[in-house]
Amino acid sequence: MSSPALVRPRPAHRAADLLAAYLPGSFYCSSPRGSLLADGVHAFVRSRDGSHARAAAEALDAAAVAGVEEPVVVGAVGFRPGSASSLVVPAVVRRAGAPAAGGARPADARTRWSVTPRPEPAAYADGVRRALALIGSGRLDKVVLARCLELTADRPVAVPSLLTRLVHADPATHAFAVDVTAPGDPATRTLVGASPELLVARRGAEVLANPLAGSAPRSGDPAEDRRRAAALLASAKDRGEHAHVVAQVGEVLARYCAGLHVPAEPEVIGTPTMWHLSSRITGRLADPADPASSALGLAEALHPTPAVCGVPTALARDTIADLEPEDRGYYAGLAGWTGLDGDGEWIIALRGAEVCDRTVRLHAGAGVVAGSDPAGELAETTAKFATMLRALGLEGAA
Numbered sequence: 001m002s003s004p005a006l007v008r009p010r011p012a013h014r015a016a017d018l019l020a021a022y023l024p025g026s027f028y029c030s031s032p033r034g035s036l037l038a039d040g041v042h043a044f045v046r047s048r049d050g051s052h053a054r055a056a057a058e059a060l061d062a063a064a065v066a067g068v069e070e071p072v073v074v075g076a077v078g079f080r081p082g083s084a085s086s087l088v089v090p091a092v093v094r095r096a097g098a099p100a101a102g103g104a105r106p107a108d109a110r111t112r113w114s115v116t117p118r119p120e121p122a123a124y125a126d127g128v129r130r131a132l133a134l135i136g137s138g139r140l141d142k143v144v145l146a147r148c149l150e151l152t153a154d155r156p157v158a159v160p161s162l163l164t165r166l167v168h169a170d171p172a173t174h175a176f177a178v179d180v181t182a183p184g185d186p187a188t189r190t191l192v193g194a195s196p197e198l199l200v201a202r203r204g205a206e207v208l209a210n211p212l213a214g215s216a217p218r219s220g221d222p223a224e225d226r227r228r229a230a231a232l233l234a235s236a237k238d239r240g241e242h243a244h245v246v247a248q249v250g251e252v253l254a255r256y257c258a259g260l261h262v263p264a265e266p267e268v269i270g271t272p273t274m275w276h277l278s279s280r281i282t283g284r285l286a287d288p289a290d291p292a293s294s295a296l297g298l299a300e301a302l303h304p305t306p307a308v309c310g311v312p313t314a315l316a317r318d319t320i321a322d323l324e325p326e327d328r329g330y331y332a333g334l335a336g337w338t339g340l341d342g343d344g345e346w347i348i349a350l351r352g353a354e355v356c357d358r359t360v361r362l363h364a365g366a367g368v369v370a371g372s373d374p375a376g377e378l379a380e381t382t383a384k385f386a387t388m389l390r391a392l393g394l395e396g397a398a
């Protein structure tokens, strides 16, 4: 985040103005429920005992006492427990409605890129085989294995245009851009992406979670595209993969909710690149005033869901640490905002990248369950990279 002295807030009441006002160092998020742009730092939020929600609640109270007009905590939390986080109470917050489609300029076609997969695709498929052996032994039910693409451009990557292309490609997405600069970074590091997955949103006592799991790539041929969506909905393997996530999200939210609705059947939702099995879980909080029931408190209680980790959680997390050669960083962590009243919205940081100057680090993962095919899971990660690669003008590079 830039220092408060550098903040030059411009009035912005339309979603398009908010997006246009985004600069590296700001925080931006948008979804069908609205958009938020935050600038400057009133206070940094650091968890002392592993609970970001508690630290956020304290920071919000202090900000309210200090006269901050609309105190919110915005930012991102990394995937692993104890990993980096980047949470602040910003100096200025502006809100607008949901963004609209169209109008983004294409990526700069002059940019030359080098692309390094980590691990190599064949090694990723080997990792899936090893995960399947663990699943076959009966110790593990599901693990989500990710791989990474490291891209280097011959010029600095313009994050504002990248974000604009992501938003315009799919205004229904959860777009995010978070300053995650760490000591030693040569330039501003930004976590930027377009996630299809809402971890949790809270308005008053109402809670919404939208777990996704079970995927198929879209096709340009409408008949084939429809066939793939129908096959996904009928796939026992994908429904099983999805059921793990719904069960865990439902079980966690039930601890906080007086009433909870968990759909009996998933539906299929589409992004421009993927079909996913989706369940919209709604609930009514038993005690909305309890700080543990804030949007960030709920997000921390839910994280990591089996959409990004596995079942059982601890063994899946160890398996990820063993089989993924690259640390996930902020990939599959949390990004969003939480307010003084506990309301807020946290998404899972998927279909994104960490961008720093000329480098872009992308991750994509796939859920491995009994019946998974290593080549199929590899293809699924390739398809998931397309969201970011398209926005970078690099489709087909994975």
Ligand SMILES: C=C(O[C@H]1C=CC=C(C(=O)O)[C@@H]1O)C(=O)O
Residues within 6 Å of the ligand: 144, 146, 197, 212, 213, 214, 215, 276, 306, 307, 308, 350, 351, 363, 364, 365, 366, 367, 384
């Ligand atoms: C882990 C990712 O996607 C999750 C969200 C939707 C579908 C998923 C799947 O089918 O495996 C994953 O759970 C990713 O995009 O890197």
